[in-house]
Amino acid sequence: MSRLRVLVFMGGYSTEHDVSVTSGTGVIRAMDRTKYNIHPVLIQKDGTWIWSSRELSPYQKDNFSENYFYSLEGPSARQEKNPALSELPSADIAFLALHGKWGEDGHVQALLENWGIPYTGCGLLASALAMDKVLCKAAYLSVGIDTPPYRVLFRDDFSGDKLVDAADALGFPLVIKDPVGGSSIGMGIAKDLDEAGQIVNNLFKNSNRLLCEKFIQGQEASCGYIEGVETPLPPTEMRMTTREYFDFEAKYNGECREVTPAEFPEELTKRIQQLSKKAHLAIGGAGYSRTDVRIDADGKLWALETNTLPGMTPTSILPAEAAAVGIDYTHLIDLIIDTSLKIER
Template sequence: MSRLRVLVFMGGYSTEHDVSVTSGTGVIRAMDAEKYNIHPVLIQKDGTWIWSSRELSPYQKNNFSENYFYALEGPSACSEKNPPLSALPSADIAFLALHGKWGEDGHVQAMLENWGIPYTGCGLLASALAMDKVLCKAAYLSAGIATPPYQVLYRDDFKGDDLVAAADKLGFPLVIKDPVGGSSIGMGIAKNMDEAGEIVNRLFKNSARLLCEKFIRGGEASCGYMEGLEKPLPPTEMRMTTREYFDYEAKYNGECREVTPAEFPQELTERIQQLSKKAHLAIGGAGYSRTDVRIDADGKLWALETNTLPGMTPTSILPAEAAAIGISYSELIDRIIETSLKIKR
């Protein structure tokens, strides 16, 4: 049997560049060299793409790191700013280990579709919809999915009264975020009007719109959904240690304990699983996704956002949930590729 030719994209232009490289590194090391002909592609923040025309050797695969790209030399080494996809090695599929803006918002997906290259994960429309938390909320509500009440602020016509009105409607603590930010970067929780004003002024420097959202007191969980599995993935409970919410530091600096599978009552577990599937379908998802939820004191679930390219580091939530039902990291990658090759774009 011939091996599948796989381009593994990592890096990207967003603030999640480093996390993406970690995801890509984990994916490559876990891929079966007997099944796949692997070509890593690093997208640097300045728009330069780095790759090799040669596939990874077994040694390079097993010991892969970002240093691989900077050690490339000779005629097989390629580096080009914003290259056409025709410049890359031909491939049967692209594995997207990208996160955040440009990588997870439909841009790369549109490029790949234009060049006729299958890719992992959700399509361009679902990716764009889920990346914009305002539009994603509209999709949730149209599907009957509860999401925290919200208001949108616009930089071009912003007045202080707009923030006062949002605070009056939603109350404090008030969640304020860039609606197209990733990894909980570009957000804050204001306990009073002074803090809200500081957060808004800071975020408006880089964002034309801001999402103000009611803070739902209670617990937090995340649950992946994968098409084609015999049983759903179990949810993960986020137990905060030193932080109030699941932000970038909590995710990547060990300031949150992720409990997988979550130690919830069976009834709550099943409702979270059903919500993750319903959210996936509401945005028109394909392949797999992961939805974050809040659980209030009455046990009501509130959908926060759906990630169309959830983290794929060996310790990320989706791989941990797959492991909890007996799917190894390597097998998870196989399943993602197999499922994605069947998707009709």
């Protein structure tokens, strides 16, 4: 049987560039070399794409790292600024190990669709919708999914009175975030009005719109959903150690204990699993996704956001949840590719 030709995209222009490279590295190392002809593609922050017309050798696959891209030489090596996708090696599918702006928000998905290249995960509209947390909240509410109360601030007409109004309506602690940020970068939790003003002024330097959200006291969890998998994935509980909330440091610097499967009562686990699927459908998701939730003292679930390209590092939440139901990392990659090839865009 001939092997599938797979482009593995990683990097990107966003603040999540390094996390994406780690995801792509893990995916490539775990891919079954008997099933796939692998072509890694690195998108650098300055818009330069690096790839080779040659597939990875078995040794290169098993020992893959970002250094591969900077060791390429000869006529097969390519390095282009914003290339046409027709210049890339022909492929049966693109595996998207991208995160954040431009990778997870529909831009790359639109490019791939324009060139007729199938890709993993959600389509361009679902990707764009889920990436914008304000619009994603509207999608949740349209199907009856509870999400923390919120207000939106705009840089062009911002005033201290509008921040006071938001704080009065939502209370403290007050979550303030860039609505199109990712990996908990570009956010903060204010304990009072002075701290809220500092966070807003800082975030407005890079965003023209901010989301103010009521902080839900309680537990935090995340749960993946993969279309076609009969056994629902178990949720993961985030148990904070030295951090107040699940921010970038907690996610990637070991300052949070991720418990998979979460040690929740069976009834709560089922409700989180049902919410994950419902959120996936609400945004028009395809293939797979992962939804983050807060659980208040009364056991009520509040959906925070849905990730259309959840992290795929070997220690990421989705692979851990899949492993808990007997789907190892390599099989998970197979499932994502197989499911994505069946999606009608």
